[in-house]
Amino acid sequence: MTDKMSRSARRNKKTTKKKTSGKRPIWKTILFTILFIGLAAGIVGGAVGIYWIATAPDLDPDKLNVPLSSTLNDKYGEPFTTLELENREQVKYEDLPQVLIDAVVATEDARFFEHKGIDLRRLGGAIVANITDGFGSQGASTITHQVVENFFLSNEKQIKLKVQEQWLALQLERKYSKEEILEMYLNKIFYGNNSYGVVAAAKSYFGVEDLNDLTLAQAAILAGLPQRPTAYNPFRDPELTAYRMNTVLDLMVRHGKVTEEEADEAREVDIVAMLAEPEESSTKYGAFIDKVADEISEKLEGINIYTDGLKINTTLDTNAQERVELLLTDTEANPLNYGSDNVQGAIVVTDTKTGAIQAIGGRRNSTGSQELNYAIDKRPNLQPGSTIKPIMSYGPAIEYEKISTYHQINDDAPYQGPGMEKPINNITRTYSGWVSARTALSQSLNVPAVKLFEEVGADRAKSFGEQLGLDMPDDLYASDAIGGGSLTVTPLEMASAFSVFGNGGVYTEPYAVESVEFPDGSTVELRPDSEPAIEDYTAYMITDMLKTVFTDGTWASGSMGGLPVAGKTGTTNVDDGSAGDRWFVGYTTNYTVSTWVGENIVDGKRVGLPDSVDWTIAQQMFRETMLHVSEGIDTADFQQPDSVVKLAIERGTNPPELASDHTPAAQKVTELFVRGSEPTTTSEKFDQLDAVSGLNATYNEDDHSIHVEWDYDTDSDVSFAVSASVDGGSIQELATTEDMSLDISEVEAGAKYTIQVVAISNENNSITSEPASTSITVPGGDEEEEEEENIPPVSGLSATYMEDQGIIDVSWNYDGPPAAFEVTVNGGQTQTVQSQGIEISGTFSPGETYSISVTPIGQEGDVRGDSQSTSVSIPQAEEPEEPEEEPVEEAPEPEEDEDDGEEAPPEEDETPDEEEPSDE
Structure with a gap:
């Protein structure tokens, strides 16, 4: 029994140990789970990959030679051109030639002649980059991939298409030789300037008929073009072309295709000098199509509008496009005279609301x-001139300082702030003293613009411009406040920036393409989103000031047919101080138009x-464009937002004070304030x-005099001016006294x-009261009198x-012998009536008070x-700004400084000194 129990115990003990040792560690469970998930994912991924490969298009040889034309539609959906090959x-x-092969291979696919269609080393680097930086951040396309993509697939960044691209690349390499693939590539690629394939490109850009005549520099330019054919087009931007050429030469040196000495020699070429004469194109609206091509290139990488069979829905208004092209062409129908064959010009029209x-x-x-x-x-070298002042100075000051x-x-004198090498002058070398922001901007004064820029600060001005x-450049200086610094712009950029003011502070990136439809029926929407950029009060107040440019500013002579329009002039200067560029940017609630003239080239x-x-x-140019595009449509005025308050201010007050009921109309000015920061002091x-009250006159028979007395109940420090007229004659001042009585002797x-008695302030003799009057007849006349x-x-x-009728209605009662009534307005205008009332008509000044007195006159006319007296005030109404200082303006210190136009060209003695560029 003991032995049996002992065996049971031992058996139980063994069983317990076996159960304990059978538990799986947690790390093994996790590892098993990961392996299982990975295996399942691999199976699923493999199945999906196999499906994608199975559904890939066939390598149809016919497709290798069939490029597709694209159609461009205008804003109404009507086709306006077809981009044909x-x-x-x-x-x-x-x-x-070997030099072209070497340039292309070094640039696009250095191991092209070694791999089988897929460059594994390049693919590995791309996978890592896509994991770390996001899918699509880096590609691994070989020349073979690009042939597949261009002929058989779209270039969208989708995993499915990339898998199909790899598969088809392998198939293409099996079916065709490396030489045939490179031949396909060079015959298919778009090189810009309406050139398809390397032969057409060589002829178009360099006039080279035989490719074996290409130089190293020319081959490098051609090899670099396909990446961005519109941007690197040497006809459009030789400097950017040179940058791309240098990149290609660096790659050729790195891969042993040329020596460093050969590359340096190629870098010395004059790109412009070796270009052929550009050929005329039959394609309509080339400048607009340039923008379409740029936009699609930026937003849809690898898409070629000339070869991919697209339906492109654009924003083009053909009516506006025809107008700007007419205005830029020397024909009899063009109402403009540019005055020189050498100068260039440009015009941009955008939708103010949508961009x-x-x-x-x-x-x-x-x-x-x-x-x-x-x-x-x-x-x-294209600086904005004084058109930049609303953006660099006045806009930020309203936005941030209110x-x-x-x-x-x-504006008291030339201004030289901290760190400025020399002072800023106004173009006319005259200065106006204290001026309002409205006057300074509309007259385009330099000194106030620079002072305001320094108050705002360069960082906030930069931020405002970016919005x-x-x-914007990294650093801004005082010269940038008047458009003569390091900031450079395009007419399109200026139109876009000014449209924010016209659109209540909302910014939309300017765009030419609404959507793109691909041959397979899929569509991509490209219209950008709008977003608030600045406060609505900033936009409206800048607009209101820029409307003054057309009434009292630098283009007060500009007739705009009653359109509610705002705008700004601008001029830049070249080294000798003369005007190098002239600008105008303006807008209504419907359209924004930017115009530029310049680039006068003489002997290079x-x-x-x-x-x-x-x-x-x-x-x-602005007027002829804006009036044309606005014809026949309603143009609403700019709406004042609730964040803005309009007030009548008394001229000359600083800080501002509200005009009082007694401020003369000529001393009032209507101005705008950000709500909450408006003045409250009148x-x-x-x-x-x-x-005075209780005015009374009595005759003193003893000394033959008239005793006049009155009451005055306020504590004001006043004197009293006493005047009198005799038998209706002119009134003459008799005396000024601080007493409240006066004797008139020897009557x-x-x-x-x-x-008549008038109270006068002893502190300011321009402050007076309404006159009080009374009459008395000295005894001694005949009985009838x-x-x-x-x-x-x-x-x-x-x-x-x-x-509603524009009249003053005056009425009175009379209880006495028959009489006529003499009605006098403000002590001047007089009219005699028989009735007990009169309607006074005329032009009444808003805010003005009119004093009206009525005197009864006996039938014989010699007894009065x-x-x-009574008075009536005309309600305050909005009044137009009155002309202030004449336009003055001048440029700062940089190499090319500027400003904008004034009402007449400066006289000879107002021309800026040669060593000091000016700004209007």
């Missing part, structure tokens, strides 16, 4: 081919515009004192004296302004009753 020539591999580009005129007398497009191509349009700036879509050097070019040429400069017997002398004054005198 008109310039393509084929080349055989054996006719390719949609309506029209682009890229240059004067365009041939239609892909030339330098001055409207959209970035150039290092200044008003009345904000006072001292309006401008590509950029010089100032000749005197034959009218100083208002950019304004004329000016007392022209306040009216209370009139004339039988004469009627009308006595004595019988008639008791003519009582009128009673119940009242005056009411009838705004006492005068009674």
Whole structure:
């Protein structure tokens, strides 16, 4: 029994140990799970991959030679052009020069002749980059891949298409030789300038008929073009072409295709000098199509609008496009005279609300081919002139400091701030003292713009410009405040920035393409989103100031047919101080138009515009464009937002004070304030004192005098001016006294004296009261006069302004002998009526107070009753800004400084000194 129990115990013990040792560690469970998931994913992924490969298109040889044309539709969906392949020539591999083969292979696929269609080393690097930086961040496309993509697949960044691309690349390598694949590539690729294939490109750019005549520099340029054919087009941007050529040469040196010495020699070539004459193109609206090509290239990588069979829905307004092209072409139908064959010009029209580009005129007398497009191509020497002032100075000051349009700036003298090498001058070398922000901007004064820029600070000015879509330099200086610094712009960028002011502070990136439809029916929407960029009060207040440019500013002579329009002039200067560029950017609630004239090239050097070019040429371009596109449509005025307050301010007050009821109309100005920062103090400069009361005149027979006395109940420090007239004659001042009585001695017997008393402030003698008057007849006349002398004054005198009829209605009561009534307005205008009322018509000044007195006159006309007075105030109404200082402006210190036009060209002695560029 003991032995049996012992065996049971041992058996139980063994069983327990076996169970304990059978538990799987947690790490093994996790590892098993991961392996299982990985295996399952691999199976699923493999199945999906096999499905994608199975559904890949066939390598149809016919497709290798069938490029597809693209159709472009205007904003209404109507086709306006078809981009057909008109310039393509084929080349055989054996006719390719080695220098071109080396340049292409070094640039696009260094191991092309070694791999089997897939470059595993390149693929591995791309996989790592896509994991770390996101899918699509780096590709591993070989030349074989690009042939597959161009002929058989779209270039969308989808895993499915990439898998199919790898599979088809392997198939292509099995079916065709490396030489045939490279031949396909070079015959298919789009090189820009309407050139398809390397043969057409060599002829188009360099006039080279035989590819074996290509130089190393030319081969490097051709090899670099396919990456960005529009941007690297040497006709459009030789500097960017040179940058790309240098990259290709560096790659050729790295891969042992040329020596460093050979590359350096190629870098010395003059790209412009070796270009052929550009050929004219039959494609309509070339400047606008340039923008379409740029936009699709940026947003849809690898898409070729000339070969991919696309339906492109654009924003083009053909009516606007035809107009700008007419205005930029020298024909009899063109109402503009540019004054010189050498100068260039550009016009851009955008939709103010949406940012949609309506029209682009890229240059004067365009041939239609892909030339330098001055409207959209970035150039290092194109400064904005004074058109930048709303963006660099006044806009940021309103946005961040909430200044008003009345904000006072001292334009007292040339200004030299901290760190400035020399002072900033106004173009006319004259200065206006304290001026409002409205006056300074509309007259384009330099000194106030620079001072305001320094108040705001460069960092906030830079941020403001970026919010309006401008590509701002890293550092801004005082010269940038007047458009003569390091900031460069294009007419399109300026149109886009100004449209934010016209659209209540909302920014939309300017765009030419609404959507793209591919041959398979799929569609990609490309319209950008709109977003608030600046405060609505900033947008409206800048707009309101820029409307003044057309009334009292630098283009007050510009007739815009009653359109509610805002805008800004601008001029830049070249080295000799003459005007190098002229700008005008303006907008309505519907359209924004940017115009530019410049780039006067003589003997290969950029010089100032000749005197034959009218100083208002950019304004004329603007007017002829804006009036045309606005014809026949409603143009609403800009709506004042709730964040803005409009107030009548008394001129000359600093800080601003509200105009009082007694401020003369000529001393009032209507200005805008950000709600919450408006002034609350009312000016007392022209306040009216209370009139005297109880005025009474009595005759003192003992000394033959008239005793006059009155009451004055306020504590104001005043004196009293006492005047009198005799028998209706002119009124003469008798004395000024601080007493409330006065004796008039040696009066004339039988004469009627009308006595008037006015209170005058002892602190400011321009502040007075309404006159109080009374009449008395000195005894001693004949009996008839004595019988008639008791003519009582009128009673119940009242005056009411009838705004709807534009009249003052005056009425009174009279209880006395027959009489006529003499009605006097403001002590001047007089009219005699028989009735007990009168309607006074005329032009009444808003905010003005009119004093009306009524005097009864006896039937014989020589006996008058006492005068009674009343007053009526005309309600305040918005009044137009009055002309202020004349436009003055001048540029700062940089190499090319600027400003904008004034009402007349500066006289000879107002021309900026040669060593100091100017800004209008």
